[in-house]
Amino acid sequence: xxANPPPGQPPRPRRSVQARLGETLLEAVIxxxxxxxxxxxxxxxxxxxxxxxxxxxxxxxxxxxFLGSIEWYPTSAQNVRYGTLALTVGTFSVTALAMVLAVPxxxxxxxxxxxxxxxxxxxxxxxxxxxxxxxxSVVWGFIGLTVMSxxxxxxxxxxxxxxxxxxxxxxxxxxxxxxxSIGEDALKAVPDSYREAGLALGATRWQLVWRVLLPAAKNxxxxxxxxxxxxxxxxxxAVLMATGHAVQIPHGILDSxxxxxxxxxxxxxxxxxxxxxxxxxxxxxxxxxxxTFVVNLAxxxxxxxxxxx
Amino acid sequence: xxxxxxxADARRFTRTPFVLRKERTERVARAIFFCMAAAMIxxxxxxxxxxxxxxxxxxxxxxxxxIPRHGMTEGGIWPAFVGTLYxxxxxxxxxxxxxxxxxxxxxxxxxxxxxxxxxxxxVINLAGVPSxxxxxxxxxxxxxxxxxxxxxxxxSLTLAIMTLPVxxxxxxxxxxxxxxxxxxxxxxxxATRLQTIRxxxxxxxxxxxxxxxxxxxxxxxxxxxxxxxxxxxxxKAVSRGDLFAYGLDEQCMAxxxxxxxLSTQVPNVRESMPYATAVILxxxxxxxxxxAIVLRVWLRNRKRW
Numbered sequence: 081x082x083a084n085p086p087p088g089q090p091p092r093p094r095r096s097v098q099a100r101l102g103e104t105l106l107e108a109v110i111x112x113x114x115x116x117x118x119x120x121x122x123x124x125x126x127x128x129x130x131x132x133x134x135x136x137x138x139x140x141x142x143x144x145x146f147l148g149s150i151e152w153y154p155t156s157a158q159n160v161r162y163g164t165l166a167l168t169v170g171t172f173s174v175t176a177l178a179m180v181l182a183v184p185x186x187x188x189x190x191x192x193x194x195x196x197x198x199x200x201x202x203x204x205x206x207x208x209x210x211x212x213x214x215x216x217s218v219v220w221g222f223i224g225l226t227v228m229s230x231x232x233x234x235x236x237x238x239x240x241x242x243x244x245x246x247x248x249x250x251x252x253x254x255x256x257x258x259x260x261s262i263g264e265d266a267l268k269a270v271p272d273s274y275r276e277a278g279l280a281l282g283a284t285r286w287q288l289v290w291r292v293l294l295p296a297a298k299n300x301x302x303x304x305x306x307x308x309x310x311x312x313x314x315x316x317x318a319v320l321m322a323t324g325h326a327v328q329i330p331h332g333i334l335d336s337x338x339x340x341x342x343x344x345x346x347x348x349x350x351x352x353x354x355x356x357x358x359x360x361x362x363x364x365x366x367x368x369x370x371x372t373f374v375v376n377l378a379x380x381x382x383x384x385x386x387x388x389x
Numbered sequence: 390x391x392x393x394x395x396x397a398d399a400r401r402f403t404r405t406p407f408v409l410r411k412e413r414t415e416r417v418a419r420a421i422f423f424c425m426a427a428a429m430i431x432x433x434x435x436x437x438x439x440x441x442x443x444x445x446x447x448x449x450x451x452x453x454x455x456i457p458r459h460g461m462t463e464g465g466i467w468p469a470f471v472g473t474l475y476x477x478x479x480x481x482x483x484x485x486x487x488x489x490x491x492x493x494x495x496x497x498x499x500x501x502x503x504x505x506x507x508x509x510x511x512v513i514n515l516a517g518v519p520s521x522x523x524x525x526x527x528x529x530x531x532x533x534x535x536x537x538x539x540x541x542x543x544x545s546l547t548l549a550i551m552t553l554p555v556x557x558x559x560x561x562x563x564x565x566x567x568x569x570x571x572x573x574x575x576x577x578x579x580a581t582r583l584q585t586i587r588x589x590x591x592x593x594x595x596x597x598x599x600x601x602x603x604x605x606x607x608x609x610x611x612x613x614x615x616x617x618x619x620x621x622x623x624x625k626a627v628s629r630g631d632l633f634a635y636g637l638d639e640q641c642m643a644x645x646x647x648x649x650x651l652s653t654q655v656p657n658v659r660e661s662m663p664y665a666t667a668v669i670l671x672x673x674x675x676x677x678x679x680x681a682i683v684l685r686v687w688l689r690n691r692k693r694w
Binding site: 103106107109110111113114115116117118120121123124127128130131184185188189191192193196197205207208209210211212214215216217218219221222223225226227253256257260284285286287289307310313314315316317321341344345348349353361362365368369372373375376377380 | 411412414415418419421422423425426428429430432433436439440487490491493494495498499507508510511512513514515516517518519520521522523524525526528529530533534550553554557581582583584604607608610611612613614617618645646648649652653663664667670671674675678679682
C-alpha cells in the first residue's frame with residue numbers, strides 16, 4: 081500500500097468508497113446475468129421434468145409404449161394409451177417434406193445472393209429475407225388454413241386442404257429464411273483468394289460455385305440445413321393449423337398428420353392439471369426438448385469445426 | 390462485375406465450342422439461381438396482397454378501436470391489441486436489461502474457459518428451444534411453482550425467456566464491433582473496466598443493441614404458443630379504446646391468440662375479420678422490423694470508423 085505519499089507531493093486522487101462499492105456490486109450483477117442462460121436452460125428442463133415425472137411410475141404408463149406405440153387415446157375411459165410414435169413420425173415427415181422443398185431453394189437463393197447478384201440487389205434481397213423471417217408463425221398457420229388449403233383442394237384430389245403437403249409447404253416457407261441467411265454467411269466465410277484463384281484459371285461463376293465454393297463451404301451449409309431442421313421440428317402454431325388433426329402414420333403427402341408440438345398445443349388446454357394425460361404431455365415436451373437439443377448441438381459442433389479451421 | 394469475368398474477356402478472342410458451352414451453362418445456372426431467389430419473394434408478395442384484399446372490408450380505425458361483439462363474430466380487436474402491447478412491453482422490460490447485461494459479461498468480462506463455453510452453449514440451446522416447450526416451462530414454473538397464476542406476469546416472463554438468447558446474441562455482436570483499440574485507449578488513462586464500458590463501449594454500440602431489441606419486439610408480438618397456456622385468454626371484457634385495460638395479475642387477450650381463435654374456434658365469424666386481424670398483426674410486425682432495418686442502415690452510414 082502506498083497510503084502515504086512522499087512529502088511535498090499532493091496525495092494521489094482516489095475514488096470514494098461508494099463509487100468503488102457500487103462498481104463491485106454492478107459487476108456482480110453483470111456476472112449473475114451472464115450465467116442466467118445456464119440457469120434458464122436447467123430451469124426449463126427441471127420444471128418440465130418435475131411436472132412430467134410422476135407419470136413415469138403411474139400404473140397405466142409404460143415407457144416402451146410411450147415411445148413405440150402408435151395408439152394415442154389419452155382420454156379413453158377403459159383403454160388409455162399414451163403412444164407417441166405416430167406423432168413423432170408426423171413431426172419427422174412434415175420436417176422431411178419441408179426440407180426437401182426448402183433446402184434446394186434456400187441454398188440456391190444463398191448462392192445467388194452471395195455470388196451472382198450485384199451489391200444493390202444483394203442488400204434488397206437480404207432485407208426481404210429478414211422480413212420473411214419475421215412473419216409470425218400464427219400468420220403462417222392462418223395462410224395455410226385459408227389460402228394454401230384452397231389451392232391444394234383445387235389442384236389435387238385431396239378431400240381436405242389441411243394435410244402433410246400443406247404443413248410441409250408452410251414449414252418450408254418458414255425455414256427458407258434461416259437456411260438462406262446462415263448459408264450466405266457460410267459462403268461469405270470462404271476466402272476471396274479461392275474465388276480469385278478459380279477466376280484466374282478461367283472458370284465461370286457456375287464452375288466456381290460447383291467445384292470450389294460448395295465443397296469449401298459444405299460444413300457451414302450443413303449447419304444451415306440443421307438449423308432449418310431445428311426450426312421446423314419446433315414449430316408449433318403453423319403446423320397446428322395447417323396439418324389437419326389426425327393422429328396417424330401418413331401413407332401419402334395428402335394425408336392429415338399431427339406433430340408432437342401441435343399435440344401439446346391442442347390438448348394441454350383440455351387436460352386437467354395433475355392428471356396422467358397432462359403429465360404425459362409434459363413428457364412429450366421433454367422428448368421434444370431432447371430432440372431439438374441434439375439438433376442444435378450438432379449444428380453448433382459443425383459451426384465450431386469451421387471456426388477452428 | 391460482369392465486365393471482368395473470363396467469359397467477357399474470352400469474347401475478344403475466337404470463341405471455341407468449349408467456351409460457348411461454358412457460357413451456356415453459366416447462363417442457365419444464373420437463371421436457375423435467380424428463379425430460386427425469386428421463388429422466395431413471389432409467394433410473400435402474392436400472399437400479402439391476397440390477405441389485404443380479403444381483409445379490406447374490415448380494415449378501418451373502427452375495427453382497431455372496437456371491442457369484440459356478439460360472441461366475437463362482430464366488432465373489433467381492441468382488447469387483443471392492448472393485450473399484445475402489455476405482453477411485449479413487460480417481457481422486454483425484463484429481457485432487454487438482462488440480455489444486455491449477460492452480453493456485457495460474455496463479451497467484456499468472460500475469458501475463454503470451459504465455463505464460458507458452457508454459457509455459450511446454453512445461449513445457443515435456449516435459442517433453439519421450441520416455443521411450445523417454453524409454454525410448458527412457463528406453465529410449470531410461473532403459473533404453478535411461483536404461483537403467479539394465469540396472468541400477464543406469467544405470460545410476459547415466459548416471452549422474456551424466449552427472447553433473451555436472441556437479445557444476448559445481437560448485443561454481443563454489437564459490443565464485439567467496437568474496436569479493441571477504443572477500450573485499450575480508455576484503460577490506459579486509468580479507467581476501470583466498468584468505466585470503460587459505460588463511457589466507451591456502450592455509447593459506441595447502443596445503435597446495434599437497440600436494433601436487436603427492436604427486432605425482438607416483433608418476435609414477442611407474434612408468438613402464440615408460449616402465451617396460450619400462461620396468460621392469454623379467449624375473451625376478456627374491457628371498455629372500448631381503454632389503454633389501461635389490464636392489471637399485471639390479470640389474464641389478457643392477445644392479437645396472435647385472437648387470430649388463432651377467430652380462425653379455428655369461433656363459428657360464423659364475419660368473413661373479413663380473421664383476415665383483418667392477420668393483416669394488422671402482420672402489418673405491425675413488419676412495420677417494427679422495417680423501423681429496425683432503417684435505423685440500422687442510417688446508423689451504419691453515420692459510423693465514423
